[in-house]
Amino acid sequence: MRRTKIKINKSDFPTILHPFLEGACVFDSSCSMEARVFYIDKDEGLYLKKAPAGTLKAEAEMTEYFNKKSLASPVIDYVTDSEDWLLTKKVAGEDCTYAKYLDDPKRLCDNIATLLRQLHETDFSDCPIDRVKSYIGTVESSYKRGHFDNDVTDETRNLDREAAYRIACENKHLLTNEVLLHGDYCLPNIMLDDWKFSGFVDLGNGGVGDRHIDLFWGAWTLKYNLGTDIWRERFFDCYGRDKIEIDKLRIIAAMECFG
């Protein structure tokens, strides 16, 4: 978690959000190039995410859905204008990239594996988003517009665009709507309060989908954030091998080249 105090110009924010900014210190908490995330130090703390128009609609919907299941903080406002703005209450604790968690990788690995299995056991019957459909849709549209980045895993680096697309096309029918997905199951998006789960954030790719998407990113983030691949097998063991099809992870990896 990175928070840098910044000076803001209120006129850069929608008028409806000004009362939340009044007299508050604001910090930059962004993790990616796609969105800007502000922490507003007001009341119990607020997070404000800004991204291109329309791109936070699904995240607002899924955050609200996860909140109803006590898995995320409530959405205070979603404003769509020339840009999208999503205001949520702060989830207690720190995300899993906090040094205290990274310093105990075994506990962290077991914790996020167990949490993921619990999430995947959650009832999703009223979930509004079909993630398999949009996931396959993204592969198709990226392929058509020439977007391809094979820098996903060591294996995908050996794939060219056509080979990755072939794997996606030949296997996409294997993806099932079997669980409630986080959709971006990475350490910065999982919040713990002194090791106790407090909520998920960054739910824009959530919905009903195939568990292997979350399993893929869970293993990926352990390697990426801990700088070693030694936790991968333990992560899968702890999640439960009974539900894991290792070959499906290779299909997801190929499809993620079009993500």
Ligand SMILES: Nc1ncnc2c1ncn2[C@@H]1O[C@H](COP(=O)(O)OP(=O)(O)OP(=O)(O)O)[C@@H](O)[C@H]1O
């Ligand atoms: N409601 C919240 N409560 C606590 N922390 C939050 C909350 N929302 C965001 N954060 C913190 O801000 C960080 C960045 O937010 P978020 O994950 O939503 O955006 P991102 O990863 O930068 O964007 P992208 O959607 O492009 O992946 C999170 O990793 C987390 O540390």
Ligand SMILES: [Mg+2]
């Ligand atoms: Mg994030």
